[in-house]
Amino acid sequence: MAAGRTLLLLNGPNLNMLGTRQPEIYGAETLADVIAGCTRTAAEHGCELRDFQSNSEGALIDRIHAARGAEAGIVINPGGYTHTSVALRDALVIPEVPVIEVHVSNVYAREPFRRHSYVSSIADAVISGMGVSGYRYAVDYLARLLAG
Template identity: 60%
Template sequence: MTIYILNGPNLNLLGQRQPEIYGHETLADVEARCETEARDLGLEIRFLQSNHEGQLVDWIHEARMAAQGIIINAGAYTHTSVAILDALKAFDGPVIELHISNVHARESFRHHSYISARADGVMAGFGTQGYELALQRLHRLLAA
């Protein structure tokens, strides 16, 4: 089983941008931990990042034929992108929405998520550990 892990804008700066909110781990660190977790669960992952909305939409479309589940940390696109929501609605497998920080304890504009309308679950505020927790949850959903 393959899981797409999609990361949106500015996540390429993880570990450098606002470490007081997002921590000191890099996206490469997170990817390495996800690879280990996926292997332990018997999953394969495709770990991707883009600052471009259309690229994220294209990967979601690709996942329709190549993946059984999606974990998406869409960054700021969470709060603005109907295009990403529409793409996710065309995906038949489970979707986990992921946020490193607790978006509900931050600015009010972060409290609304378009992605939540399609997500089977939301992880927020668990730091980068949320990626591993999301993989565990997807594994369980797919095994059911």
């Protein structure tokens, strides 16, 4: 499938623990559930979804670099790197594609340090506090954005 119809779903640290980590905040759905839902949403738009999760900042940056020319847009939940990583933010402009930032919880209703995102200023949209449904909304929005 051409890069024009291929979307990348990136998940940062601890998101591999969805469904077991603090379910009162993050819910009971697993990352596999999220990927399956996003894959279905992408397919409804005639898009392919590729996914990648890492607890390592360097691995995420390397995957973002590999997206240049290979994927048409990125949906990312940077996890804790949202609030700490200028390097991740800088990498996200390299592929020169739309970026949608997603957070499962409402980061603005939590600890003050979570209210700052290095990614938001370069993102085309930010979805926060809609649970794991926010991922599917992000994929839907990105596919529609790419379709014009």
